[in-house]
Amino acid sequence: MHRINSTTKIFALAAIVAFASACNQDSTFRGWVYMPDMYDGPALETYQPYGKFSDSTSARKPVNGTVPRGFLAYQEFSPEASGYDSAKAMLTMPSSVPTDDYAMEQAKDIYNIFCTHCHGEKGAGQGILVTSGKFLGVPSYADRDINLGSIFHVVTYGKGVMGAHASQLTPEERWKVAQYVLKLKTELGGAETNEEEPAEAESAPEDETNMES
Numbered sequence: 001m002h003r004i005n006s007t008t009k010i011f012a013l014a015a016i017v018a019f020a021s022a023c024n025q026d027s028t029f030r031g032w033v034y035m036p037d038m039y040d041g042p043a044l045e046t047y048q049p050y051g052k053f054s055d056s057t058s059a060r061k062p063v064n065g066t067v068p069r070g071f072l073a074y075q076e077f078s079p080e081a082s083g084y085d086s087a088k089a090m091l092t093m094p095s096s097v098p099t100d101d102y103a104m105e106q107a108k109d110i111y112n113i114f115c116t117h118c119h120g121e122k123g124a125g126q127g128i129l130v131t132s133g134k135f136l137g138v139p140s141y142a143d144r145d146i147n148l149g150s151i152f153h154v155v156t157y158g159k160g161v162m163g164a165h166a167s168q169l170t171p172e173e174r175w176k177v178a179q180y181v182l183k184l185k186t187e188l189g190g191a192e193t194n195e196e197e198p199a200e201a202e203s204a205p206e207d208e209t210n211m212e213s
């Protein structure tokens with residue numbers, strides 16, 4: 001009993017000493033660090049200040065004019081009305097943009113995410129924002145004289161009250177959705193603005209026919 005008591009006392013005393021000395025008056029002192037790697041990883045962060053290179057960062061910046069992989073530059077046509085006209089007259093889709101069924105599936109998804117709320121699932125201009133009266137002036141694709149180039153331009157820069165989508169969609173995604181818009185336009189035919197009208201569709205998946213419509 002005695003022995004246990006004194007051992008306990010020694011431990012208790014040691015604990016009290018450790019506890020009392022662990023606190024430090026200086027509140028900015030964070031204590032001793034025994035394994036610094038746990039606090040500061042040995043790996044460098046990108047562009048972190050670092051003495052190795054002449055500009056003192058841990059990595060080289062890309063060479064001027066570097067473009068991301070898959071990036072398609074588009075600077076030919078200005079956002080103004082004249083640029084719209086030129087795009088409609090001259091802008092053609094790069095041959096690298098896929099036009100197959102899978103690409104059209106993706107295009108449909110893109111359209112349903114970014115465009116349906118205004119343009120409606122069928123492109124007749126009857127999206128939820130329009131039917132609920134929150135947003136007006138959305139045309140049916142059937143009533144617009146549009147082609148791949150003009151659609152790409154409009155999705156890139158916007159038109160009237162429609163906003164630009166260049167920051168949401170990559171150039172390739174814009175070309176894909178442009179193809180899909182033309183498909184919807186073909187399906188709408190010359191029909192009046194009517195979401196109920198399915199028209200005979202699915203017969204025009206070849207994009208060649210779509211392109212010049």
Ligand code: HEC
Binds near residue numbers: 135139159
């Ligand atoms: C906030 C609502 C809204 C959204 C979202 C929207 N649009 Fe539009 N869109 C409009 C309006 C309004 C117009 C009519 C603009 C004008 O002619 O003044 C228009 C016009 C168009 C036209 C016809 C332009 C022309 O040349 O006459 C196309 C093509 C088009 N949009 C495609 C798209 C696509 C593709 C998307 C999705 C990526 C999209 N829009 C998203 C509102 C929207």
